[in-house]
Amino acid sequence: AQTVTQSQPEMSVQEAETVTLSCTYDTSENNYYLFWYKQPPSRQMILVIRQEAYKQQNATENRFSVNFQKAAKSFSLKISDSQLGDTAMYFCAFMVSGNTGKLIFGQGTTLQVKP
Amino acid sequence: DVKVTQSSRYLVKRTGEKVFLECVQDMDHENMFWYRQDPGLGLRLIYFSYDVKMKEKGDIPEGYSVSREKKERFSLILESASTNQTSMYLCASSSPFREGQYFGPGTRLTVT
Numbered sequence: 001a002q003t004v005t006q007s008q009p010e011m012s013v014q015e016a017e018t019v020t021l022s023c024t025y026d027t028s029e030n031n032y033y034l035f036w037y038k039q040p041p042s043r044q045m046i047l048v049i050r051q052e053a054y055k056q057q058n059a060t061e062n063r064f065s066v067n068f069q070k071a072a073k074s075f076s077l078k079i080s081d082s083q084l085g086d087t088a089m090y091f092c093a094f095m096v097s098g099n100t101g102k103l104i105f106g107q108g109t110t111l112q113v114k115p
Numbered sequence: 116d117v118k119v120t121q122s123s124r125y126l127v128k129r130t131g132e133k134v135f136l137e138c139v140q141d142m143d144h145e146n147m148f149w150y151r152q153d154p155g156l157g158l159r160l161i162y163f164s165y166d167v168k169m170k171e172k173g174d175i176p177e178g179y180s181v182s183r184e185k186k187e188r189f190s191l192i193l194e195s196a197s198t199n200q201t202s203m204y205l206c207a208s209s210s211p212f213r214e215g216q217y218f219g220p221g222t223r224l225t226v227t
Contacts, residue, residue: 009155039175045205045218091157093215100165101209102173103147103216105157 002027004094006106013082014114020067021077021109023092031097034075039108041089045104048090051075053097080112085097118142121206127225133152134193138206138223144217145210147189149173149181152203152221164189195227 003026013019025034027035035047051059051068058066063083067076092106121158122137137172140147146165150158160173162181170181179199183192193200203223207216 004157006157009219033215037218044220047215047217050215095215100163100171101216102148102160102163103158105150105159107155107157 002029002094002096004092004102004104004106005008006090006109008109009107010110010112012112013077013079015076015082015084017076018080021079021090021092021111021112023075023106025073025075025078025092025094025104026095027073027096030089031099033097034066035093035095035103036064036066036075036077036106037091037092037093038086039099040085043093049077082113084113084115087111105106119206119208119217121204121218121219123222124220125223125225126195127227128193129182129194129227130167130197132193132226134196134224134226136191136193136204136206136224138191138208138219139187140189140208140217141187141219142208143186145186145214146208146216147183148207148209149179149184149189150207150210151175151200151203152205158205160190195223197225198226200224201226 034051039045093103129147147161151159164183180192209216
């Protein structure tokens with residue numbers, strides 16, 4: 001069975017600085033997708049970034065980038081130039097390719113951006 | 116933009132009541148999902164549906180059932196609510212798979 005682990009329940013960062021959120025996963029599959037979702041306080045969960053396992057290049061979306069280490073089964077999220085609006089809970093998620101679209105989520109990391 | 120809506124943001128029910136949580140998506144997605152979110156546990160899949168009238172159990176289906184009579188609507192039913200079902204319930208839809216899922220705003224259910 002696949003599992004996703006986020007070992008940092010809470011983190012904080014000063015505005016304009018860089019922070020990295022960790023995520024590890026366990027699977028015997030070779031083709032899969034990885035995602036980071038953001039859930040702001042009392043607001044809807046939204047997709048931040050996704051990575052296809054067959055792509056070696058790390059995905060980037062503006063200030064958000066990932067460090068995907070397939071052999072180590074690691075998928076960390078780096079947020080550059082942190083903004084107050086980045087304060088949220090962040091979830092790492094795993095999906096097997098060709099499946100029914102089911103996601104397996106980590107426990108979440110609460111990120112506080114301080115002014 | 117994909118829109119996923121849920122019938123209530125907050126709901127308070129009594130133990131033993133039958134509870135209906137409704138979810139509607141407007142993007143003709145084949146797949147729909149129900150999760151519950153609890154602190155320290157992340158999101159856990161209750162049920163999902165990949166087509167009208169089709170459903171599959173997720174990781175924690177006990178005490179829940181679902182209904183999908185129309186493609187855009189997916190309902191979660193608590194047959195007899197219990198206090199341990201107090202939680203945040205999130206609905207999501209997706210198509211195609213590789214784009215991940217789109218979530219509704221959630222329903223915070225309290226069972227007293």
